[in-house]
Amino acid sequence: MTKRFLCIICPNSCLIEVDYTQRGVRRIGGSLCKKGDDYVQKELFFPTRVLTSSLRVTNGELPLVSVKTNQPIPKAKIMEIMKILRQTTASAPIKIGDILIKSVAQTGADIVATKGIKGGTS
Amino acid sequence: MLKSLCDLLIIGGGPAGLAAAIAAKEAGVEDLLIVEREDYLGGILNQCIHDGFGLEIFKESLTGPEYAAKFFSKVKKLRIPVMTKTMVISMNQTKEVILSSKNRLLQLRAKAIILAMGCRERTGAAVGIPGPRPAGIYTAGVAQNLINIRNIMIGKRVLILGSGDIGLIMARSLTLEGARVLAVVEILPYPSGLPRNIVQCLEDFNIPLFLSHTVVNIEGDGRVDSVAIARVGSRGGIVPGTKQRISCDTLLLSVGLIPENELSRQAGVILDEKTLGPVVDENGETNIPGVFACGNVLQVHDLVDYATIEARRVGESAASYLMGRRKRGRRIRTQFGHGLRYLLPQWISDQNDVILSMRVSSPGKDKTLLIKDGKRLIKEVFYRSVNPAEMLRVRLKREDLYGIDGFKVTIK
Numbered sequence: 001m002t003k004r005f006l007c008i009i010c011p012n013s014c015l016i017e018v019d020y021t022q023r024g025v026r027r028i029g030g031s032l033c034k035k036g037d038d039y040v041q042k043e044l045f046f047p048t049r050v051l052t053s054s055l056r057v058t059n060g061e062l063p064l065v066s067v068k069t070n071q072p073i074p075k076a077k078i079m080e081i082m083k084i085l086r087q088t089t090a091s092a093p094i095k096i097g098d099i100l101i102k103s104v105a106q107t108g109a110d111i112v113a114t115k116g117i118k119g120g121t122s
Numbered sequence: 123m124l125k126s127l128c129d130l131l132i133i134g135g136g137p138a139g140l141a142a143a144i145a146a147k148e149a150g151v152e153d154l155l156i157v158e159r160e161d162y163l164g165g166i167l168n169q170c171i172h173d174g175f176g177l178e179i180f181k182e183s184l185t186g187p188e189y190a191a192k193f194f195s196k197v198k199k200l201r202i203p204v205m206t207k208t209m210v211i212s213m214n215q216t217k218e219v220i221l222s223s224k225n226r227l228l229q230l231r232a233k234a235i236i237l238a239m240g241c242r243e244r245t246g247a248a249v250g251i252p253g254p255r256p257a258g259i260y261t262a263g264v265a266q267n268l269i270n271i272r273n274i275m276i277g278k279r280v281l282i283l284g285s286g287d288i289g290l291i292m293a294r295s296l297t298l299e300g301a302r303v304l305a306v307v308e309i310l311p312y313p314s315g316l317p318r319n320i321v322q323c324l325e326d327f328n329i330p331l332f333l334s335h336t337v338v339n340i341e342g343d344g345r346v347d348s349v350a351i352a353r354v355g356s357r358g359g360i361v362p363g364t365k366q367r368i369s370c371d372t373l374l375l376s377v378g379l380i381p382e383n384e385l386s387r388q389a390g391v392i393l394d395e396k397t398l399g400p401v402v403d404e405n406g407e408t409n410i411p412g413v414f415a416c417g418n419v420l421q422v423h424d425l426v427d428y429a430t431i432e433a434r435r436v437g438e439s440a441a442s443y444l445m446g447r448r449k450r451g452r453r454i455r456t457q458f459g460h461g462l463r464y465l466l467p468q469w470i471s472d473q474n475d476v477i478l479s480m481r482v483s484s485p486g487k488d489k490t491l492l493i494k495d496g497k498r499l500i501k502e503v504f505y506r507s508v509n510p511a512e513m514l515r516v517r518l519k520r521e522d523l524y525g526i527d528g529f530k531v532t533i534k
């Protein structure tokens with residue numbers, strides 16, 4: 001199979017073409033540096049993302065706290081984790097960096113607060 | 123009306139205002155004040171809960187609120203006075219402003235002012251679309267605020283007009299929150315957002331991007347129930363027979379940002395017709411001595427890091443101005459030509475290193491940027507790839523500027 005990727009690692013935006021099978025890359029071309037080849041390898045066989053979203057908050061001055069996974073999670077797990085986030089509430093006060101869910105969906109990544117929420121009413 | 127004085131007034135508590143205030147304080151300005159109309163400092167960063175901020179300055183990918191928090195603690199530590207829930211409602215040439223706070227008006231006279239009001243969203247494109255105006259039409263930034271700060275979902279089936287970064291980020295965010303994003307429609311033949319966002323916000327979720335397309339009609343009684351889109355030809359007209367109807371309940375507009383310059387205009391600050399921000403020199407100083415501008419009010423930034431870097435320099439310059447430490451040089455006009463949409467600053471002296479920032483007119487590969495004084499080549503920079511979505515920055519050393527009469531920047 002061949003597939004094309006726009007490398008997003010730097011502004012050079014190389015268009016990388018890769019010929020691959022399930023077992024690995026056969027041929028790769030178009031990148032200006034090794035970072036691009038690594039990026040494509042990863043996107044093909046194990047794409048990961050940092051997921052950012054919000055959790056509902058009880059007893060806070062605001063109704064939501066913004067959160068992220070503290071390390072990249074497999075792309076395929078995004079929707080599963082979103083479902084968990086929708087079913088979870090956090091209780092204020094919350095400090096930036098607080099762990100709100102440990103190892104979400106057994107990924108080893110924690111859900112951490114990306115801002116502080118003071119106690120209040122809502 | 124209460125009256126007051128201060129050395130340095132910073133209008134706007136977003137990342138630009140905060141960085142400028144910190145730099146000014148660190149350079150020795152004691153009597154300064156940040157005024158912010160919202161309840162909190164941080165500006166647009168508060169609602170940008172995605173990551174990708176800070177790669178340049180902090181060498182890590184932070185979310186908007188995390189990036190802002192780094193500056194909040196610095197402002198606190200330096201004991202920089204802040205007034206939130208306070209809006210500057212007028213400003214004049216003598217640097218007198220009127221602040222409105224809790225139904226109270228306050229008159230303030232500053233020796234120097236830093237404009238850091240950010241930008242607002244364009245809505246103009248929507249005005250020309252035929253059809254009724256049902257509920258369910260939002261600008262992308264307003265939608266972002268409702269979803270990320272207020273916990274209000276805006277719709278279930280969404281079409282997005284414009285491929286600017288906010289629209290792309292919102293396409294992902296709406297999808298994650300359970301809505302269906304039917305397509306992003308872009309009138310230009312290329313996307314206007316960053317490649318990173320095209321890949322991670324659209325391709326990740328199989329959201330189609332219709333280039334060279336626009337919205338031609340909005341239908342719905344009370345609430346949007348469908349939107350018609352069509353292909354746009356190379357001369358800008360609608361290509362006959364390409365119209366298609368997309369049933370949706372929400373239309374999001376992400377058609378660009380405009381620097382927020384009502385106050386600047388009022389005070390007589392000269393604006394650039396391309397950037398729509400003030401005309402400035404390398405210190406960020408406008409035509410009114412002691413009035414400076416930085417961040418999105420000066421030019422719309424794609425990366426907050428560059429807004430921060432620009433603002434730091436402006437904060438330092440305001441400090442030099444206040445302390446009478448400024449070197450007065452010649453005034454040299456900068457010009458741009460082929461391939462560029464704009465160039466900042468518009469004026470330079472020959473007293474400092476200068477950072478030029480600019481955007482290209484259209485995407486391209488293997489381009490050379492030339493900076494020339496007549497026939498003399500001052501600097502040449504090669505780019506593998508250029509894109510209007512990514513601001514270009516070029517540093518010129520003070521030595522490069524000796525004896526020149528002006529220069530012109532082009533890209534070929």
Ligand SMILES: Cc1cc2nc3c(=O)[nH]c(=O)nc-3n(C[C@H](O)[C@H](O)[C@H](O)COP(=O)(O)OP(=O)(O)OC[C@H]3O[C@@H](n4cnc5c(N)ncnc54)[C@H](O)[C@@H]3O)c2cc1C
Nearest residue numbers: 134136137138159165166174210239240288417418425426
């Ligand atoms: C949706 C979106 C996504 C982005 N994504 C990224 C990204 O992934 N990575 C990245 O690096 N950058 C990103 N950016 C860019 C970055 O956020 C901006 O460059 C930066 O926020 C600009 O800062 P600023 O301080 O100039 O403006 P703002 O953040 O807009 O702050 C201006 C402040 O001034 C206040 N103000 C305005 N007028 C007045 C007045 N009259 N009186 C008192 N206060 C006033 C406003 O309330 C506001 O708080 C994004 C921007 C947007 C909009």
Ligand code: SF4
Nearest residue numbers: 007010013014033036
């Ligand atoms: S391949 Fe290397 S040079 Fe090309 S875009 Fe990726 S990181 Fe940049």
